[in-house]
Amino acid sequence: xxxxxxxxxxxxxxxxxxxxxxxxxxxxxxxxxxxxxxxxxxxxxxxxxxxxxxxxxxxxxxxxxxxxxxxxxxxxxxxxxxxxxxxxxxxxxxxxxxxxxxxxxxxxxxxxxxxxxxxxxxxxxxxxxxxxxxxxxxxxxxxxxxxxxxxxxxxxxxxxxxxxxxxxxxxxxxxxxxxxxxxxxxxxxxxxxxxxxxxxxxxxxxxxxxxxxxxxxxxxxxxxxxxxxxxxxxxxxxxxxxxxxxxxxxxxxxxxxxxxxxxxxxxxxxxxxxxxxxxxxxxxxxxxxxxxxxxxxxxxxxxxxxxxxxxxxxxxxxxxxxxxxxxxxxxxxxxxxxxxxxxxxxxxxxxxxxxxxxxxxxxxxxxxxxxxxxxxxxxxxxxxxxxxxxxxxxxxxxxxxxxxxxxxxx
Numbered sequence: 001x002x003x004x005x006x007x008x009x010x011x012x013x014x015x016x017x018x019x020x021x022x023x024x025x026x027x028x029x030x031x032x033x034x035x036x037x038x039x040x041x042x043x044x045x046x047x048x049x050x051x052x053x054x055x056x057x058x059x060x061x062x063x064x065x066x067x068x069x070x071x072x073x074x075x076x077x078x079x080x081x082x083x084x085x086x087x088x089x090x091x092x093x094x095x096x097x098x099x100x101x102x103x104x105x106x107x108x109x110x111x112x113x114x115x116x117x118x119x120x121x122x123x124x125x126x127x128x129x130x131x132x133x134x135x136x137x138x139x140x141x142x143x144x145x146x147x148x149x150x151x152x153x154x155x156x157x158x159x160x161x162x163x164x165x166x167x168x169x170x171x172x173x174x175x176x177x178x179x180x181x182x183x184x185x186x187x188x189x190x191x192x193x194x195x196x197x198x199x200x201x202x203x204x205x206x207x208x209x210x211x212x213x214x215x216x217x218x219x220x221x222x223x224x225x226x227x228x229x230x231x232x233x234x235x236x237x238x239x240x241x242x243x244x245x246x247x248x249x250x251x252x253x254x255x256x257x258x259x260x261x262x263x264x265x266x267x268x269x270x271x272x273x274x275x276x277x278x279x280x281x282x283x284x285x286x287x288x289x290x291x292x293x294x295x296x297x298x299x300x301x302x303x304x305x306x307x308x309x310x311x312x313x314x315x316x317x318x319x320x321x322x323x324x325x326x327x328x329x330x331x332x333x334x335x336x337x338x339x340x341x342x343x344x345x346x347x348x349x350x351x352x353x354x355x356x357x358x359x360x361x362x363x364x365x366x367x368x369x370x371x372x373x374x375x376x377x378x379x380x381x382x383x384x385x386x387x388x389x390x391x392x393x394x395x396x397x398x399x400x401x402x403x404x405x406x407x408x409x410x
Contacts, residue, residue, distance in 0.1 A: 044075040046327030048078050048109055049106060049109070050079065052080060052081070054082020055082075058349070066340065067080065076331065086112055086116050093105060093125050093319045094123060096321055097123070097125060112160060114393045117393070118393040126319060128159035128318070130332075135333060139357065147165075151390075160316060164314050164353060165312075166283055166352070170280045170302070170305070170309075171279055171300050172278045172279075172300065173277045176277045177278060183218065183305050185218070188245065195256075196252070202259075207263065209399065215242055220239070230397075230398045283352060284302070284384060288375040289350070292377075298376070301377055302378060303379070310389075311384070311388065313355060338361055339365075341356050
């Protein structure tokens with residue numbers, strides 16, 4: 001039977017469908033990161049759903065400030081989707097991909113690093129490369145600061161943009177503690193002499209998990225294995241010193257190690273309530289900010305271990321199926337601006353360290369980072385020069401699972 005000739009109506013319908021398909025394809029096409037003027041033009045009027053940890057008031061107020069500035073400067077609305085676990089957003093993007101939702105995802109930008117970045121890259125869940133096309137990315141001078149293009153030993157390859165630095169920093173009440181411990185071994189001795197005055201957050205909280213890695217780096221005689229995938233090592237042999245250490249430490253912790261605070265902010269609250277006299281944070285300025293806001297006593301002081309402490313850079317990334325990629329890139333670029341970075345580092349706002357190479361900024365932008373006399377609870381400028389690199393991301397997941405199996409019922 002010969003194929004029927006299309007009627008005029010069918011021809012019009014076919015033309016309309018073709019036009020609609022072309023329009024849809026053009027609408028959904030990812031913006032070119034190298035055509036920045038077009039990115040800014042496309043971003044206007046977009047709403048960016050930024051999935052970011054929402055468990056701290058300082059972080060939240062900074063993101064609120066960013067949202068106001070993005071609306072004023074670029075006509076982009078930023079909505080903070082507050083997470084208690086970044087893995088939940090990762091799982092959502094993965095579920096969308098499995099359901100065939102490749103264009104209308106619910107996550108436009110995600111605060112991410114470590115094992116979550118590794119998981120998203122492995123499953124092709126990220127848009128990019130885009131980071132090195134951001135105009136402000138050049139201010140990080142990555143050739144001289146490789147930490148801004150490396151995430152837990154993995155090269156970022158332009159799939160995430162840096163926006164802050166973190167490093168384990170201990171703080172103590174100098175009214176009660178004269179000589180705080182300066183190493184993991186010394187911490188055990190101190191805890192035995194001062195029972196109940198120290199603890200760490202329950203795993204898998206990232207602050208608590210970072211404490212595990214700090215201890216393992218110091219205790220293990222096979223620390224080179226930590227910078228390779230965990231599958232390439234004898235996990236039991238490498239981590240045995242850590243479990244022996246924790247078995248000995250836990251009876252001397254707050255509540256005898258039978259329970260743990262939920263997060264870093266909860267740890268700070270215990271310090272504020274006088275239940276602890278020694279604590280730690282992954283944000284070096286946290287103690288100074290808390291003292292300034294009357295949440296910790298004026299006698300609190302900060303310090304780091306003599307052999308250095310674990311540190312990393314945190315990033316933002318764009319899921320592959322974000323429908324608002326132009327707005328997300330515009331936001332990521334603003335986060336790298338000297339104004340936004342200085343505002344973030346200010347003790348009045350958050351106290352999170354900048355990823356910019358401040359010494360290479362022009363004088364006007366360099367002045368933004370001058371905060372006058374250092375706060376008594378703040379670390380000296382050179383105190384964070386010895387930063388221990390993060391292990392391969394697979395170690396974090398393995399340590400969390402092993403900890404929960406061993407201590408999770410406590």
